[in-house]
Amino acid sequence: MSAQISDPAGHALRGLAVELRSRGVEATEDRERGLVLVTGAPSGRSSALLRPHRGDLWWWIRRPIQDGVPPAPSGIPLAPAHRTSHVAGRIAGVPAPDGAV
Numbered sequence: 743m744s745a746q747i748s749d750p751a752g753h754a755l756r757g758l759a760v761e762l763r764s765r766g767v768e769a770t771e772d773r774e775r776g777l778v779l780v781t782g783a784p785s786g787r788s789s790a791l792l793r794p795h796r797g798d799l800w801w802w803i804r805r806p807i808q809d810g811v812p813p814a815p816s817g818i819p820l821a822p823a824h825r826t827s828h829v830a831g832r833i834a835g836v837p838a839p840d841g842a843v
Contacts, residue, residue, distance in 0.1 A: 751776060751792050751799060754823045758790060758801070761830035780833055790829060791817055799823040803833070 755771045758778045762769035768781045777791040791802045802817035821828050 751823070754792060754799070754801075754826060757826045758830060761826055762833060765830060765834040767830075767834050788833065789817075790820070790833060792823055793817075793819075795819045801825070801829045803829075 752773055755773055755776070755778055759769040759771045762778070762780060770779045770781070771777075772779060775791075776793070777789045780788045780790065789804045791804065792799055793802045794800070795802070796819075800822050801820045803820045804817040820832060
C-alpha cells in the first residue's frame with residue numbers, strides 16, 4: 743500500500759490544478775504520486791511534481807522529450823510549493839516577470 747501525499751501537499755496539488763484550469767489548461771491531480779498531469783499546455787503534455795528541494799517542498803516540471811535533448815529523469819526544480827500561481831503561469835506559457843524565480 744502506498745502512502746498518500748500529506749495534506750499541505752494535497753492542497754498544493756489541488757491549487758495548481760485549479761489554477762491551471764482557470765487559465766484554460768487541462769490538468770489532473772494525482773495525489774498518490776504527488777503530481778499534476780498537464781495535457782493541455784502550449785508546450786505539450788508535461789507534469790508538475792511536488793518534490794523536496796533546498797530543504798522545502800518545490801514544484802518540479804517534466805517536459806516532453808524533444809529531439810536531440812536528453813530527458814531530465816527527475817525534472818527541473820521550478821519554484822517553492824507556495825508559488826502555485828507562478829508555476830501555473832509558466833506551464834500555461836505566460837512569461838515570468840523579470841527577476842522572478
